[in-house]
Amino acid sequence: xxxxxxxxxxxxxxxxQQVTLSCSPISGHRSVSWYQQTPGQGLQFLFEYFSETQRNxxxxxxxxxxxxxxxxxxxxxxxxxxxxxxALYLCASSSEPESSxxxxxxxxxxxxxx
Amino acid sequence: xxxxxxxxxxxSVQEAETxxxxxxxxxxxxxxxxxxxxxxxxxxxxxxxRQEAYKQQNATENRFSVNFQKAAKSFSLKISDSQLGDAAMxxxxxxxxxxxxxxxxxxxTKLIIKP
Numbered sequence: 689x690x691x692x693x694x695x696x697x698x699x700x701x702x703x704x705q706q707v708t709l710s711c712s713p714i715s716g717h718r719s720v721s722w723y724q725q726t727p728g729q730g731l732q733f734l735f736e737y738f739s740e741t742q743r744n745x746x747x748x749x750x751x752x753x754x755x756x757x758x759x760x761x762x763x764x765x766x767x768x769x770x771x772x773x774x775a776l777y778l779c780a781s782s783s784e785p786e787s788s789x790x791x792x793x794x795x796x797x798x799x800x801x802x
Numbered sequence: 803x804x805x806x807x808x809x810x811x812x813x814s815v816q817e818a819e820t821x822x823x824x825x826x827x828x829x830x831x832x833x834x835x836x837x838x839x840x841x842x843x844x845x846x847x848x849x850x851x852r853q854e855a856y857k858q859q860n861a862t863e864n865r866f867s868v869n870f871q872k873a874a875k876s877f878s879l880k881i882s883d884s885q886l887g888d889a890a891m892x893x894x895x896x897x898x899x900x901x902x903x904x905x906x907x908x909x910x911t912k913l914i915i916k917p
Contacts, residue, residue: 721903731893733904744903778847790837791905793847 692794713781825894833899
């Protein structure tokens with residue numbers, strides 16, 4: 689079974705621009721979560737989607753948004769980019785109704801904002 | 803709010819020896835899950851081991867085992883017979899058993915394997 693894929697792997701953007709990152713979960717997984725990883729703040733939860741519905745959202749400004757499609761693929765969007773948005777963005781998928789909800793991660797998208 | 807603390811920013815161990823990574827957490831929940839994830843320099847986060855809070859038996863996966871002390875809110879990872887491929891950042895993570903699906907992460911421990 690193919691793992692979680694994320695595109696693009698690397699991205700360089702300028703302050704004020706917007707960016708869209710994509711995540712394809714493992715086949716059969718309907719839950720997709722997004723995390724931001726930075727050296728200063730560590731790993732922080734952005735949001736989680738299941739069956740096209742956002743179930744949870746972390747403490748991030750409204751510039752960060754996401755969506756999930758009927759095939760479980762997910763995108764996240766960051767508008768009006770700031771230097772502090774430079775980070776590794778990780779996507780994870782999990783299957784339900786597994787009670788432990790183990791999450792399987794993609795390789796991440798490295799976003800650099802200049 | 804739940805928190806996860808990894809007090810060892812960096813650990814080193816000689817190849818073939820045993821090392822223990824510490825993790826403590828704070829929660830008022832009784833139903834939750836704990837995980838150890840490994841992130842090698844390639845950046846792919848990999849699940850190492852998981853523990854359900856309602857299980858008293860410590861989880862084991864080959865050379866990896868945990869010491870889960872629920873009352874003390876401690877969840878340490880023991881790596882036996884350390885190998886060069888074990889070198890990575892190790893993250894402890896917590897998830898509640900309710901409908902909140904996010905993982906709460908520790909700051910991570912960098913594990914160095916000395917040949």
